[in-house]
Amino acid sequence: xxxKGNVWKFGDNIDTDIIIPARYLAHTDPKTLGEHCMEPISPxxxxxxxxxxxxxxxxxxxxxxxxxxxxxxxxxxxxxxVIAKSFARIFYRNAFNKGLALIxxxxxxxxxxGDEIEIxxxxxxxxxxxxxxxxxxxxxxxxxxxxxxxxxxxLKKKLEEKK
Amino acid sequence: MGMxxxxxxxxDHSGRSFVEPGEIIDARVDIVLANDITAPLSLEEFExxxxxxxxxxxRVVFVLDHFTPNKDVISAENCKKIREFSKKHxxxxxxxGGNCGIEHALLPEQGIVVPGDVVIGxxxxxxxxxxLGAFATGMGSTDITYAMVTGNIWFKVPESIKFLCYGKxxxxxxxxxxxxxxxxxxxxxxxxxxxxxxxxxxxxxLSMDSRMTVANMAIEAGxxxxxxxxxxxxxxxxxxxxKRPYKIFESDKDARYKQTIEIDVSKIGLKVAxxxxxxxxxxxxxxxxxEIDQVVIGSCTNxxxxxxxxxxxxxxxxxxxxxxxxxxxxxxxxxxxxxxxxGFIEIFMEAxxxxxxxxxxxxxxxxxxxxxxxxRAIATTNRxxxxxxxxxxxxxxxxxxxxxxxxxxxGRIAHPEEVL
Numbered sequence: 001x002x003x004k005g006n007v008w009k010f011g012d013n014i015d016t017d018i019i020i021p022a023r024y025l026a027h028t029d030p031k032t033l034g035e036h037c038m039e040p041i042s043p044x045x046x047x048x049x050x051x052x053x054x055x056x057x058x059x060x061x062x063x064x065x066x067x068x069x070x071x072x073x074x075x076x077x078x079x080x081x082v083i084a085k086s087f088a089r090i091f092y093r094n095a096f097n098k099g100l101a102l103i104x105x106x107x108x109x110x111x112x113x114g115d116e117i118e119i120x121x122x123x124x125x126x127x128x129x130x131x132x133x134x135x136x137x138x139x140x141x142x143x144x145x146x147x148x149x150x151x152x153x154x155l156k157k158k159l160e161e162k163k
Numbered sequence: 164m165g166m167x168x169x170x171x172x173x174x175d176h177s178g179r180s181f182v183e184p185g186e187i188i189d190a191r192v193d194i195v196l197a198n199d200i201t202a203p204l205s206l207e208e209f210e211x212x213x214x215x216x217x218x219x220x221x222r223v224v225f226v227l228d229h230f231t232p233n234k235d236v237i238s239a240e241n242c243k244k245i246r247e248f249s250k251k252h253x254x255x256x257x258x259x260g261g262n263c264g265i266e267h268a269l270l271p272e273q274g275i276v277v278p279g280d281v282v283i284g285x286x287x288x289x290x291x292x293x294x295l296g297a298f299a300t301g302m303g304s305t306d307i308t309y310a311m312v313t314g315n316i317w318f319k320v321p322e323s324i325k326f327l328c329y330g331k332x333x334x335x336x337x338x339x340x341x342x343x344x345x346x347x348x349x350x351x352x353x354x355x356x357x358x359x360x361x362x363x364x365x366x367x368x369l370s371m372d373s374r375m376t377v378a379n380m381a382i383e384a385g386x387x388x389x390x391x392x393x394x395x396x397x398x399x400x401x402x403x404x405x406k407r408p409y410k411i412f413e414s415d416k417d418a419r420y421k422q423t424i425e426i427d428v429s430k431i432g433l434k435v436a437x438x439x440x441x442x443x444x445x446x447x448x449x450x451x452x453x454e455i456d457q458v459v460i461g462s463c464t465n466x467x468x469x470x471x472x473x474x475x476x477x478x479x480x481x482x483x484x485x486x487x488x489x490x491x492x493x494x495x496x497x498x499x500x501x502x503x504x505x506g507f508i509e510i511f512m513e514a515x516x517x518x519x520x521x522x523x524x525x526x527x528x529x530x531x532x533x534x535x536x537x538x539r540a541i542a543t544t545n546r547x548x549x550x551x552x553x554x555x556x557x558x559x560x561x562x563x564x565x566x567x568x569x570x571x572x573x574g575r576i577a578h579p580e581e582v583l
Contacts, residue, residue: 013351013440017548022527025200026230026237028207040555060352063385064548065527066287068204068303088385089356090287094303141187141317155309156212 001101001121003080005052007111007128008045010038012058016091019062019070033069034076051078054119056111058084061102062091071095081119083107083126083135096142097151105135165415167323168390169358172298172412176281184322184421192222193280193297193407195310198266198523199227201285203241204304206248209311217252218314224256224275225249226266229523231259234530264495264521267291267379267463272495274404278393279412283310288463288545290381294374295401296393296411301382321387322421323358328365330429335579337473338373339465339543339563342380343434345426347444355385357421360414362392365428371400372469376563379464380545383441433578435541436561439549447566450576457540458483458571459552460564461492461519462526465543468498470564475507477568477579483515484574490532492519516571528553541570 017040024036038045055074061084062070071094074082081101085108095102101121110128111117118127122143124135138146148154166174166181174182176190197205202225217223225245233239242259249257256275258264267288270276278296282289285307292299302316310316326345346353359381361374369377374391381389391397393411401409435450437443460466460474471493483489491511493499499521502508511518517532525532526544534540534553540560542552547559560576569577 015546015548017527017546017551021550022200022529023533025527025529026235026241028203040550060355060385063351064287064546066201066285066289066301066303068201068285068305072204086352086355088352089387090301090303090382093306097303097305139187139319141319151305151309152208152212155312159212159214159312 002118003054003121004116004118005054007056007113007115007117008049008053009111009113010055010057013060013063014057015064016062016067016070017064020067020073025067025069030072030076033073037073037077046077049077049079053079054117055079055082056107056117057082058108059086061087063088066090068094068098071098071100075100081121083119096145099150103135105133107133165417167358167360167414167418168296168392168412169298169323169360169388170320172279172281173318173320182320184320186320187317188320189315189317190281191315192283192310194222194224194276194282195307196224196226196266196282196284196286196289197304197307198229198286199231199238199242199245200229201304201307202245205285205308205311206244208305208308212308212312214312217311220253221255223254223311224270225254225258226263226269227259228263228265228521229527230529231263231522232520261496265463265466265523268467268494268498271295271375272404272497274401274406277401277405277407277409278397279410283307283316287382288379290386290388291375291379291463293378293381293388293390294371296391296397298388298390300388321356321358323360324354325360325362325420325423326426327423328361328363328426328428330365330427332365332368332428333432335433335565336431337563338369338376340431340434341428342377343436343444343561344431346380346384346442349384351383351440351442352385354381357386359384359386359389361389366391367394370469371396372467375467376464383545433563433566435566435576436547438547438558438560441545441547441561447562447576447578453576454539455487455541455570455575456538457532457534458487458489458567459492459525459532459540459542459544460567461494462523462544463494464545465564466492466494466498468501470543471498471502471507473564474568475510477565477582478514478572479510481514481572481582483571487571487574489516489571490519490525491516492521494521496521525552527551541567541576543567
């Protein structure tokens with residue numbers, strides 16, 4: 001799976017209240033959640049971001065609450081992948097469960113906003129401005145889940161087998 | 164080779180005699196929890212998988228505590244959906260009306276969670292139950308759906324970090340100050356993916372309410388869970404409440420830790436976390452002339468009886484500063500009732516406080532105390548992220564109940580000695 005897009009840069013500790021403020025959590029439809037993505041620090045983000053763009057962030061991306069609304073909001077804007085130095089653990093599980101790919105790599109200092117970046121999710125190879133950066137591999141168990149089409153499809157299959 | 168309490172509970176629930184950090188296991192869960200903002204997504208997924216029912220109607224718990232009493236139509240619709248699901252599937256532990264409290268205060272109090280359990284909740288502060296010697300962690304709605312249907316979930320066994328606490332506690336200092344001190348020291352990702360295990364002579368003198376505060380904020384250091392060993396205090400708390408038999412696990416002497424951090428609690432004073440991270444921790448004495456508009460004393464972190472008692476002792480015979488809104492939120496109906504019996508509510512009302520029904524409300528900027536642009540609050544809650552309690556240009560300072568109550572009187576962040 002290869003994604004190519006332009007970079008949006010965010011710093012360290014981008015928490016779930018930034019990704020989607022709690023006052024919108026009564027909503028479950030992706031479109032509404034996407035409209036308010038990153039609103040507290042970048043009110044126009046949802047208007048400016050383009051389908052296929054990629055988020056590059058610092059450490060501990062997605063810290064805070066367990067709200068699955070956070071990966072839903074990011075995916076709703078057409079962002080297929082987030083590259084960060086590290087991710088908070090609940091967000092990590094949620095993103096994969098919701099089909100948002102997360103890549104652990106340090107390209108923060110290399111990338112500037114708007115740069116074109118290319119990422120091969122399966123091999124973990126990132127290309128930016130002539131540099132090639134190797135990402136931390138996605139854990140084998142997560143890869144199995146991705147290949148099964150996410151946790152819900154995995155569960156569906158399991159239930160059908162039972163029948 | 165020995166195991167930690169976290170490893171032992173996970174081994175026990177995955178039918179193994181031994182597990183080690185990094186292993187992926189499939190574990191049985193004792194309790195699966197969701198609330199009014201996370202359950203709707205879980206129920207959508209539940210529909211998608213076409214499951215017929217939940218794995219056990221006595222082990223799936225719904226607590227509608229975040230935007231309740233319903234703040235708007237969409238919140239009301241969400242609660243209706245969960246209510247109908249609960250009726251259909253005869254969910255035993257459904258809390259919405261006069262029996263409803265803040266989930267992480269309610270479940271231990273009602274004996275729904277017991278020592279040795281594996282508990283997962285679609286709420287990051289599910290880690291609170293580690294105070295009872297259970298393994299408890301937050302997950303998202305989809306993982307919760309999986310566990311609701313199967314009674315199992317996968318885990319990566321975490322490494323453990325031991326916090327060995329010794330020394331005598333200073334006056335006023337509680338579990339909140341300890342956990343803020345620790346987060347200030349190790350940072351908001353200082354325990355990323357790890358289990359935080361709290362041990363030592365200073366922990367044995369800590370009340371159950373304070374232990375729950377400490378375990379509650381383990382997530383604020385990025386941890387998977389926070390956990391305490393079971394002692395006489397745990398037993399006396401749980402014995403009248405437990406709805407199920409429980410099992411006590413204890414770390415082996417030769418258990419392996421990623422790190423052991425020793426903490427002399429006698430050196431910890433009253434702490435405040437400044438905007439906009441729970442790790443921006445300073446001593447309260449270091450904050451001069453920080454004027455406030457609002458005080459919130461409540462939440463899954465500090466809305467228990469001990470917290471309200473501390474606040475009442477400070478507010479007794481005093482008045483809240485005229486320009487400050489001081490909102491008191493007893494975390495459960497039992498805490499509320501006991502606060503009336505003990506005269507705390509009378510003290511709060513005499514002081515000019517607002518008494519709220521149990522709700523998470525203002526902690527996450529939902530309702531019942533949202534901040535305007537430029538406003539500043541001090542709260543006994545758990546997060547002070549940008550815009551957490553309302554407008555992106557509002558500010559939240561985090562503290563324990565003693566500092567929050569004293570600040571309400573002064574109209575600025577204050578030490579209890581300034582008002583007593």
